[in-house]
Amino acid sequence: MTGTTLHTPLFCDTALAARIERAEVDLISAVSRASVARSGVAGFVTPLARGAASFAGTDSPYTKVVGLGFGGVPTSAELAAVEEAYAAHGAPTSVELAHLGDPDLAALLSDRGYRLEGFENVLGLDLTVPDEPVAPAGIEVRRSGDDEFEAWLPVVVEASTHPDTQGVPWHDDFSAEAIETAQRDSAAAGLTRYAAFRDGVLAGGAEFRTVDGVAQLAGAGTAPAHRRHGIQSALLAARLTDARAAGCDVAVIVTQPGSRSHQNAQRRGFDLLYTRATLVKHP
Structure with missing residues (x-):
């Protein structure tokens, strides 16, 4: 903290x-x-x-x-x-x-x-300010390799298809199949994956990428049975540590307005930077 x-x-x-x-x-x-x-x-x-x-x-x-x-x-x-x-x-x-x-x-x-x-x-955290993020006790987070992908994937898909209901609903409502395909695509694009374990059980996952000094924190999800135990805080702490080690000066996370993810990010010190509007034209 x-x-x-x-x-x-x-x-x-x-x-x-x-x-x-x-x-x-x-x-x-x-x-x-x-x-x-x-x-x-x-x-x-x-x-x-x-x-x-x-x-x-x-x-x-x-x-x-x-x-x-x-x-x-x-x-x-x-x-x-x-x-x-x-x-x-x-x-x-x-x-x-x-x-x-x-x-x-x-x-x-x-x-x-x-x-x-x-x-x-779009929320951001100034990584030039010294900080020592600490993961909650009892949660292990580590980078997740290709050998673990097929075990990691269903956990993240389940988390995405059972989102917290707090806040404004997502504009997009994707099926489990669409989310699985998107996760395979992001893996093919080389995003770094993290796995979180609670009492030895794979309970959550997240993704991470850096470009031009910006650490992009994406794809975080916790299986419903393991929520409210600090999984997201632990995944965030691990990625922020790696973002600083990579020389990034700002970390960015995208959330729905008023959501629990928004609340958790602000508790961790993230500030609201700006809002994106989704404008759609149908064929």
């Missing part, structure tokens, strides 16, 4: 938001390309105004447009081409738009018939 030092909130200007969004573009693009290589799905990653439009399958959480608003506003022709590419697969065009991005973009998307369908929060 954090010490008694007075906490100074991490301020997020447009430069930091742009760096985090670039990291998100890099992550989504890497996993989408890995999906194409692993499964042969007819996917794509299309650059768009320094962001990217990704298609990794109709039911994939990596099928979306990310990173817009920090490299100019795309033209109507560029947006039309992306919308047609998604429509060719029978998929809507879903744009995750940071509220610190160019405000003209929201107006443009609204004019093109996009509808607001959800929000998610």
Whole structure:
């Protein structure tokens, strides 16, 4: 846990938001390309105004447009081409738009018939501030290798299909099959996995990736039978330790507004940096 030092909130200007969004573009693009290589799905990653439009399958959480608003506003022709590419697969065009991005973009998307369908929060932790995260007693966390993947996977899938109900519901509701496919794609993209054990039982898992000094904390989940025992705190502590060792200056986690994950992250010292709105245009 954090010490008694007075906490100074991490301020997020447009430069930091742009760096985090670039990291998100890099992550989504890497996993989408890995999906194409692993499964042969007819996917794509299309650059768009320094962001990217990704298609990794109709039911994939990596099928979306990310990173817009920090490299100019795309033209109507560029947006039309992306919308047609998604429509060719029978998929809507879903744009995750940071509220610190160019405000003209929201107006443009609204004019093109996009509808607001959800929000998610981006929280960050200043890793330049000294800290010694401590895992709860009785919980063991370690990196999880390929030999453990088939045991790790069902735990994370079960956690994802039985989310905590606190807070605003997720905009997307993915099936167990879609989540399993997405986890295989992220593994193929090289994300680092962590496994948490409670009394010797594999009880939770999480993922980790770094790019441009940003530590991306993703994919965390605890099996329902093991919740409220500190699994998430232990997974977070392990990844923050590794993020500092990797030379990162900021750690980022994405949560639903008002959720238990949001609450736990703020208790751990994360600050709300900005919100992403999900804007969707159906074919």
